Amino acid sequence: xxxxxxxxxxxxxxxxxxxxxxxxxxxxxxxxxxxxxxxxxxxxxxxxxxxxxxxxxxxxxxxxxxxxxxxxxxxxxxxxxxxxxxxxxxxxxxxxxxxxxxxxxxxxxxxxxxxxxxxxxxxxxxxxxxxxxxxxxxxxxxxxxxxxxxxxxxxxxxxxxxxxxxxxxxxxxxxxxxxxxxxxxxxxxxxxxxxxxxxxxxxx
Amino acid sequence: xxxxxxxxxxxxxxxxxxxxxxxxxxxxxxxxxxxxxxxxxxxxxxxxxxxxxxxxxxxxxxxxxxxxxxxxxxxxxxxxxxxxxxxxxxxxxxxxxxxxxxxxxxxxxxxxxxxxxxxxxxxxxxxxxxxxxxxxxxxxxxxxxxxxxxxxxxxxxxxxxxxxxxxxxxxxxxxxxxxxxxxxxxxxxxxxxxxxxxxxxxxx
Amino acid sequence: xxxxxxxxxxxxxxxxxxxxxxxxxxxxxxxxxxxxxxxxxxxxxxxxxxxxxxxxxxxxxxxxxxxxxxxxxxxxxxxxxxxxxxxxxxxxxxxxxxxxxxxxxxxxxxxxxxxxxxxxxxxxxxxxxxxxxxxxxxxxxxxxxxxxxxxxxxxxxxxxxxxxxxxxxxxxxxxxxxxxxxxxxxxxxxxxxxxxxxxxxxxx
Numbered sequence: 001x002x003x004x005x006x007x008x009x010x011x012x013x014x015x016x017x018x019x020x021x022x023x024x025x026x027x028x029x030x031x032x033x034x035x036x037x038x039x040x041x042x043x044x045x046x047x048x049x050x051x052x053x054x055x056x057x058x059x060x061x062x063x064x065x066x067x068x069x070x071x072x073x074x075x076x077x078x079x080x081x082x083x084x085x086x087x088x089x090x091x092x093x094x095x096x097x098x099x100x101x102x103x104x105x106x107x108x109x110x111x112x113x114x115x116x117x118x119x120x121x122x123x124x125x126x127x128x129x130x131x132x133x134x135x136x137x138x139x140x141x142x143x144x145x146x147x148x149x150x151x152x153x154x155x156x157x158x159x160x161x162x163x164x165x166x167x168x169x170x171x172x173x174x175x176x177x178x179x180x181x182x183x184x185x186x187x188x189x190x191x192x193x194x195x196x197x198x199x200x201x202x203x204x
Numbered sequence: 205x206x207x208x209x210x211x212x213x214x215x216x217x218x219x220x221x222x223x224x225x226x227x228x229x230x231x232x233x234x235x236x237x238x239x240x241x242x243x244x245x246x247x248x249x250x251x252x253x254x255x256x257x258x259x260x261x262x263x264x265x266x267x268x269x270x271x272x273x274x275x276x277x278x279x280x281x282x283x284x285x286x287x288x289x290x291x292x293x294x295x296x297x298x299x300x301x302x303x304x305x306x307x308x309x310x311x312x313x314x315x316x317x318x319x320x321x322x323x324x325x326x327x328x329x330x331x332x333x334x335x336x337x338x339x340x341x342x343x344x345x346x347x348x349x350x351x352x353x354x355x356x357x358x359x360x361x362x363x364x365x366x367x368x369x370x371x372x373x374x375x376x377x378x379x380x381x382x383x384x385x386x387x388x389x390x391x392x393x394x395x396x397x398x399x400x401x402x403x404x405x406x407x408x
Numbered sequence: 409x410x411x412x413x414x415x416x417x418x419x420x421x422x423x424x425x426x427x428x429x430x431x432x433x434x435x436x437x438x439x440x441x442x443x444x445x446x447x448x449x450x451x452x453x454x455x456x457x458x459x460x461x462x463x464x465x466x467x468x469x470x471x472x473x474x475x476x477x478x479x480x481x482x483x484x485x486x487x488x489x490x491x492x493x494x495x496x497x498x499x500x501x502x503x504x505x506x507x508x509x510x511x512x513x514x515x516x517x518x519x520x521x522x523x524x525x526x527x528x529x530x531x532x533x534x535x536x537x538x539x540x541x542x543x544x545x546x547x548x549x550x551x552x553x554x555x556x557x558x559x560x561x562x563x564x565x566x567x568x569x570x571x572x573x574x575x576x577x578x579x580x581x582x583x584x585x586x587x588x589x590x591x592x593x594x595x596x597x598x599x600x601x602x603x604x605x606x607x608x609x610x611x612x
Contacts, residue, residue: 021347022403029354030347031401044253049452051461053255054316061319075401112462115469130543135334137343139545143429143438150437197439197483199430225551226607233558234551235605248457257459258520265523279605339538341547 002098002173007066009095013039014067016092017132018074019081024136028075034132035071036064042128046103046120050110089188093151097180100125100152101173104159118156125152147187150194155180206302206377213299214267215274217243220296221336222278223285228340232279238336239275240268246332250307250324254314293392297355301384304329304356305377308363322360329356351391354398359384410506410581417503418471419478421447424500425540426482427489432544436483442540443479444472450536454511454528458518497596501559505588508533508560509581512567526564533560555595558602563588 017038021031040057047055057063074081081088103124107117126142126149133140142148159176167175186192221242225235244261251259261267278285285292307328311321330346330353337344346352363380371379390396425446429439448465455463465471482489489496511532515525534550534557541548550556567584575583594600 018401019403022401024343024347025400025402026343026347027349027398027400029352029357029398030344033347033353048252048456049463050466051463055253055255058254058316058320061317064319064323078401078403112466113469115472116466119472134338134542134545135344135347137338137341137545139432139434140438140543143432143434143441143543145435148437149441153437194435194437196433196435197426197430197486198433199427199486222605223607226605228547228551229604229606230547230551231553231602231604233556233561233602234548237551237557252456259457259459262458262520262524265521268523268527282605282607338542339548339551341542341545 002101002177005094005098005177006102007063008091009098010039010063010067011070012088012091013095013128014070015074015081016088017128018071019078020132020136021071022075022078028072031075032068032071034135035074036067037135038128038132039067039070040064040128041131042099042124042126043103045127045131046106046123049123050107050112050116050120052106052110090185093181093184093188096125096148096152096184097155097177099128100155100180101159101176104156114160117160118153121156121159122149122152125149125155144196145193147184147192147194151180151184151187154183206305206381209298209302209381210306211267211270212295213302214243214271216292216295217299217332218271218274219278219285220292221332222275223282224336224340225275226279226282232276235279236272236275238339239278240271241339242332242336243271243274244268244332245335246303246328246330247307249331249335250310250327253327254311254316254320254324256310256314294389297385297388297392300329300352300356300388301359301381303332304359304384305363305380308360318364321364322357325360325363326353326356329353329359348400349397351388351396351398355384355388355391358387410509410585413502413506413585414510415471415474416499417506418447418475420496420499421503421536422475422478423482423489424496425536426479427486428540428544429479430483430486436480439483440476440479442543443482444475445543446536446540447475447478448472448536449539450507450532450534451511453535453539454514454531457531458515458520458524458528460514460518498593501589501592501596504533504556504560504592505563505585507536508563508588509567509584512564522568525568526561529564529567530557530560533557533563552604553601555592555600555602559588559592559595562591 014035017035018031021034026034040063043056100121104117104121107120129142130140155176158179159172162172162175218239221239222235225238230238244267247260304325308321308325311324333346334344359380362383363376366376366379422443425443426439429442434442448471451464508529512525512529515528537550538548563584566587567580570580570583
């Protein structure tokens with residue numbers, strides 16, 4: 001199940017990336033790069049940091065085609081996408097949660113310690129968006145958005161807690177996925193945010 | 205032949221990087237870093253993504269000296285470089301094409317599938333410039349410039365097509381190099397561009 | 409001794425990173441990411457470029473806790489930190505020098521050639537700050553600051569020179585550390601800078 005969600009999620013992330021590229025008036029190539037980085041950049045960074053070679057997508061060229069295709073499709077459909085804005089938010093939330101679970105699982109299988117497992121999940125979940133924003137020359141929105149990264153953190157911790165309690169992997173994945181998705185959608189709906197840290201010292 | 209072109213190209217890219225650093229009023233050290241990243245950053249990223257360690261330049265310290273030397277020379281000569289602007293454009297085009305061919309070749313030898321081979325060529329060809337622009341805090345120009353990345357893509361595809369047709373490697377490299385260079389120079393001369401995607405939805 | 413200095417230094421770098429995040433009004437999560445990247449990003453990049461897996465901090469979860477804790481503490485104490493500004497500058501200088509020595513040592517043990525050893529030291533010393541500034545969407549300050557990177561370079565060269573002269577490692581580390589710290593503090597005190605390269609050609 002998670003692998004179907006994964007394919008839907010990378011396509012949705014690629015489309016979100018393409019829209020961000022459009023805001024910067026990039027050409028069609030730039031759109032493809034930003035779509036790719038948004039969808040697969042988090043997993044790429046995770047694999048590099050964990051020393052897991054070959055990197056995931058290099059063994060699945062179909063993912064590359066899917067992501068580039070979704071980016072190009074976005075260029076054609078951009079004018080109509082505002083009608084499905086809510087669908088996008090749901091797909092993005094599904095991606096965030098699915099990526100986090102997949103990333104944690106990868107690090108667990110490699111035998112890393114729990115803090116690294118959590119960080120691998122969060123890197124997979126949110127760093128595609130961070131890299132997209134760096135390439136689009138803006139402060140990463142996930143550092144300021146409604147409970148975005150925290151959802152990733154919560155999903156990873158829940159997954160590890162249920163695992164420690166002996167819940168079977170499939171059940172665990174399903175529970176963590178639904179709980180994470182609910183938390184993210186609630187956060188958007190209610191506008192929940194983390195406290196912000198604003199600092200400007202006299203001596204800066 | 206390609207290795208001489210390669211040395212000329214990394215020196216030219218380093219000089220272009222140094223000029224970009226000058227536009228941001230960096231100090232001499234910043235100039236060296238940006239020169240290095242522009243010239244060798246694409247190959248570094250390619251090696252990391254392909255899991256190819258040790259990374260190329262770590263085994264060729266002479267390349268590091270060449271790149272840093274070219275960056276420092278640029279600081280001394282900057283005032284006179286506008287006289288050789290056209291030469292620069294040609295050297296940059298040669299670098300783009302040579303980097304793309306070298307990058308494809310590296311991935312081919314490692315046994316990666318064709319989409320990854322093309323992406324390795326393009327990463328080598330254009331990501332030095334992307335990293336330079338990220339460090340100089342601007343939207344990467346290759347995402348908006350006249351047929352820049354597309355030349356890299358076309359060179360990689362031509363090289364793979366000729367290879368599939370059984371053309372010997374040396375002949376293939378020569379043909380792909382000349383064709384790519386011609387395409388890039390034509391694109392500059394005629395101002396060819398990719399269609400641009402400009403998007404600002406009501407709901408952004 | 410260097411390992412205690414190292415722990416103090418990563419905590420100090422994490423606090424400096426958290427303050428930078430506060431200048432961008434990030435939320436508490438963004439603060440933790442920037443703290444982490446500032447403190448451990450240089451070493452992470454070094455390990456990736458040298459092909460040294462698993463990466464250092466993945467084997468020392470305590471470092472992750474220390475860095476995140478220091479970042480969160482900074483949010484609580486931010487209003488009072490201007491009183492210890494000078495202490496911060498000294499801790500930051502200690503971090504720069506300690507990171508540089510540790511980075512060189514890592515590359516030496518892996519058998520890399522001397523230019524790569526120096527670059528590994530410099531990457532460890534200054535790229536945490538570079539990554540911090542990229543994520544905060546500004547031109548990296550180390551490319552423009554008073555003798556920052558040059559101190560890292562000088563420390564690495566001194567360490568290698570004393571090593572070539574047969575000075576025992578511990579004595580060498582102590583001398584290089586004190587000399588580097590003195591150079592950095594002198595540079596701040598006297599406002600020493602590298603020459604800046606400012607360039608804007610007619611044809612840009």
